[in-house]
Amino acid sequence: MTTTDPSPSPAPRPPGRSFDDISVGEQESVERLLTPENLQLFAALAGSGASVDAGIAGRAFAGAGAWVGGLVAAAIGDCLPGVALACRGQRLRFPAPVRAGDRLRVTVAVAERRAAEGSLLLRCSCVNEAGETVIDGEVEVAPADVPGADALPEPGIHIGPDGDRRRLMARAGALAPIRVAVVHPCDEASLSAALDARRAGLIEPVLVAPRAKLDAVAAQCGLDLAGIEVIDAAHSHAAADRAVALAGQGEVEALMKGSLHTDELMSAVLAPASRLRTKRRISHCFVLQAPGYPRPVIVTDAAINLAPDLAQKADIVRNAIELAQVIGVPEPKVAILAAVETVNPAMPATLDAAALCKMADRGQITGGRLDGPLAFDNAISLAAARTKGIVSPVAGQADILLVPDLESGNMLAKQLIYLGQAASAGIVMGARVPVILTSRADSRQARIASCALALLLAHHYRQAAP
Template sequence: MVTSNKTFDELQPGDTAELRRLVTQDDLLVFANMSGNHNPMHLHDLDDDGIETSIAPGLFIGSLISAVLGNVLPGPGTLYRSQHFEFCHRAHAGDELISTVTVVSKNESEGTVTLDTITRRSHDNALIITGQAVVEAPRRKIEMDDDDLPGLLVQRHRHFERLLARAEPLPALRTAVVCPEEENSLGGALLARDHTLIAPILIGDAAKITATAAAIGRSLDGIEIIDIPDHTQAAIHAVAMVNDGAADALMKGHLHTDQLLRPVIDKVTGLRAGRRLTHVFVMDVPGLPHPLLVTDAAINIAPDLRTKVDIVQNAIDCARALGIEVPKVGVLSAVETVNPDLPSSVDAALLSKMAERGQITGGLVEGPLAMDNAVSPAAARTKGLTSPVAGQAEILVAPDLDAANMLAKQLAYISHAEGAGLVMGARVPIILNSRSDDDMARLASCAVAALHHQWRSGGGK
């Protein structure tokens, strides 16, 4: 977008402009690195207010004022002479701030302009900082194209890196990898073996597996290969290995998901464990201070209430296995109030009440919540929601597969998140990777499976 300034001659007392900015955790991390101010109050939740958000540094908020001055009013060409600030309230990650400047007076002899500067919090209009700036206003028209400024993305995968650090010291998970007959599926299994996350047993067409290994320049020395070219029979054999105690996890290779899961749900020889199979995405979203779990995005198309109970419970168990002691579960709908004409809102309220009565255990469940007030403390405050879950959800339960799948892919392709996929509800974890997953996502999926196996083995369930 092309913007232009207001020159000294064009400026008049009373002229005003504002910019809105949603403060994210990543903003504060970038500011800490740029400024050298590593005060933990700005990087962690240390103020004991019950809301897991960091306090925004005062001069970070002040920089939002300078953005209005430099970009809008007077705009390009403006230079500071002085700036006074008085700090009235604290702002946190998750707050939307409105920074406003207003021309008070002009000094013709010096070519300076004095402006009142104010920043408020949008949801309650609280005054965050007030002050006054004196600037040298530009004398000539200048245009600026915002597109000329390269974007900045903070993308550290810090949550996945922590999961890997916790999982790598564990005994390698004996994993039956079904039909790893192309580069991504075989490469992912071998990469996880390199990181000591899994001990793969390769089941499928041995000739194809060997040829694929040669194509990617990897050795299969020391890895057991079971030659079963038929995909259906390979999946059946993998399930049998679990039943025989020869494998502790399943991993999807180059076959359809339903081919892998059909023998898993067989009523006689399958791996049912008393709940419906459900899918969980563990997502590392840049800007969020915790992993975000999204469910169910791959298995249950239009789940009824009974199935949603298992979806919620499986996700809670997964989160606890990852070290989240009491997971916060937001059950999503289009609104945060119960509407009898909106079935998802009714189901969400029932799930919340069932958790309250002990029918769902191990986590805090609240619904219905709209997406904004499930993940944004500012939106939750605006709507008057003060629960431990609202604005701080660590698990998002979508109404159906369509919504969950869209949500996960929006996070992946718009917010640049990584997603680790796992099928829950069977006697062993089932690692479900996508062909489009990169190395980190594949490693994280195996790490989640290893941590869940350890959790269950240690009496987590």
């Protein structure tokens, strides 16, 4: 379907200017009307089955932040024409919702030229026709050939989780679905998640649960189990044992948690007879994408290891690096978090950070670039790192955040999800098969994204067994 944007397009700047010709104070604006057709296309790209029609006009649409992000990218392109750009960092806020029917005006102004870094700081704002600010903040850009800069994803900056979710689903969608043992999916959330992932072409579920209880849940919730393999198990413990045995025998390529407790499933995975243990420590990775950060970030470990020691942290880092590489980050930047960015003998997390960095220097940890200790602000904000005089290939650009312990990691991940509107997925690494740990509070999108991670890992393990 072809739609016509009723908004006028600004005349492009004359070609021939270079990055060095851009002056402080220059600015450009892009104005567009957010139509129901825009939202329909956005919903299709995001993988939502929701129908969008004229009745949505005037209602808030939280996911449209990514659509507005495209306007920011367009305005940057008009402000800096003909220049291949790379993103050094961004800090954007979304103080007000975007609604269908809003006429939005994005303005990008050159606020500062940073000669030492060879970059420009751009002030970005977006207002609706009522004058409300819906986006404000800063983006730092440099020519794409400047060392240390990350190329902007085409066609522009992806703000919010949806661009990265689409890329993840596109990578997974090119692969054949895998057989997954779904352990005790005896509530609507977990059973629906398995069926949703099946419809998305990610998994072929094998439901391991008490048959009578499973059928009762399906009937109560109107879920169709026709054509799906079901293995009867007396209770949740038996279901965990049977599912793990299937994985150990190679009959399934992943495990998915249902309505049983995490400890029940992981105890079965860790049992000596499971045949799922490897030389590495098992750990959990959250893959999060927050609207204000230009790349996905892995937070680890926030679910399994309570207070890991140095050797365990080394394996947690190795697991996270492997996951990052599988999802398309060839040399991930690992920030080892602590409360401060200096080594303090009274703070064990800082000592572990220094030791891990030296292990990487000696080739004991490979595949990523490590730095630490780094406080959270220095890990994700170039501006914060510069203010504190930190010179680092990781600071402000972290792909992986290694937390000191489970409590801090769990709080960080949930703050990003619930306060930072981060999209999330989660997976257990370090076993012979990926383990999908879902929560009753997870969204449908988070469950499907977690299954996509498992699919990518399972195909990776066919070529490089853990």
